[in-house]
Amino acid sequence: MSLSEVVLLIEDLDLVAFYGQNDKNLNAVRKAYPDVTITSRGGMMKLNGDKKRVQEVKSKLEMMSKMLRQYGELSKGNIKDILSGENPFITKIKKDSKNVIVHGRNGKPILPRTQNQKKLVESSNENDILFAIGPAGTGKTYTAVALAVRALKLGLVSRIVLTRPAVEAGENLGYLPGDLKDKIDPYLRPLYDALDDMIPPEKLALYMETRVIEVAPLAFMRGRTLDHAFIILDEAQNTTEIQLKMFLTRLGPNAKCIITGDLSQIDLPRRQQSGLIKSLNILKNIEGIGMLQLTSADVVRHRLVKQIIDAYEKHSEVPHVPRKEKNLNEKEDKESTSD
Known part of the structure; x- marks a missing residue:
């Protein structure tokens, strides 16, 4: 031997x-x-x-x-x-294969990787408006974009609208160099990155040119009616109450909407309250509006990110999504305790 x-x-x-x-x-x-x-x-x-x-x-x-x-x-x-x-x-x-949301570039299957990401998919299927709240790296924006691309491919909507408030880290667009596109593109980059993963470059360029897919700052939503569209508002913790109300009232017939946010990373001026916090409380009992809380357990980035989030949460009080009747998180808890 x-x-x-x-x-x-x-x-x-x-x-x-x-x-x-x-x-x-x-x-x-x-x-x-x-x-x-x-x-x-x-x-x-x-x-x-x-x-x-x-x-x-x-x-x-x-x-x-x-x-x-x-x-x-x-x-x-x-x-x-x-x-x-x-x-x-x-x-x-x-x-x-049963859980694949959509096949991305080169046939890559895009699917939920955690239990709460699966709940996000389920809740989006059951509600016209969904609030998905959780820390960075939990895949909430990526999953939401995948759901929008799936809806477009299946012909359930005729366009996708992705938007973000252009208020981060105290910067003001007016003081940034370049034209309007140069100013806003850095804020919208995460949305472009997700789309790049799911749609071939030539097709994505065509969709953007014909406005089948639109990526724009939140201010551009004012006065519009978005019908037959899948709309995603990302970084909603950086909206004011007026901005978020304006956004929610843009929805037209056959529209679906996902709002994502991280209540631990609010970049608004100190005296301004996040409109997301108020919306979570006043809209929690409306039928057709879902609310889902993702946690550090859903983090799919570097292994240290989960530990970093947990460490910060121990030293700060971050508001959580309010419980609501028929909330998928609540339903799951009941099912697990009855097993």
Whole structure:
């Protein structure tokens, strides 16, 4: 028997997600390969045993790390597939195909990656207006844009309107260099980025030129009626009460709307209250208006972002979405407690 020792480094991964709570993922591998000694210390693992068996374990662990990097999670089913020799990516694709919102560029499937993102999709399907509130990195804007693109592709709407208030970090558009487009484009860049991910460049350029897709600052919405449209208001925490009321009353027949915001990042002048906070309270009991709270558990950016958000929340009081009857979050809680 040829003995071997292999060192694996996984320092760039969320170690808790990789190893599992109380090392349950690693212990599952140990149980499947009792003849290979697996020791771990931080982001380093050592494998000792028969050369062939060590290579098998190395291959399984690398598959686990690849799965975690691509999807941000490792489920019990993923581990089972990997250890049984099944391809976990094929299994996941088959499972996820039911949840795909839309296929983006090069056929890339765009789908909700967390439970609350799934609820966002469900609530948008059930309501004409949806407030999706949560910290940065929870995918609320990206998911909302995917829903808008899907509605356009299916012919449910004839246009998409994406808007943001151009008030961030205390800057005033009048003092920024360039023409109007140069001034507003930096504020709208996240919306362009999402669209770039979902629509081929030539088609997106045509949609923008013919105003099938319109990306504009909130001030441009005044006096308009938006019918047969899917409208997204992003960064709504930076709207005043008057601005948000103006926006909500732009909706015409066969229009659908998603308002996203992060109540921990309000950039309005100190004496101005966010219109989003008031709207969440006064509109909470209206049928057809949904409200959804995303949390740091939904963060799909770098693993440290979730910890950063949690740390800030411990040292500040951030308003939350008010509970409302038939709220999907509430419904989910009831279902889970009855299981």
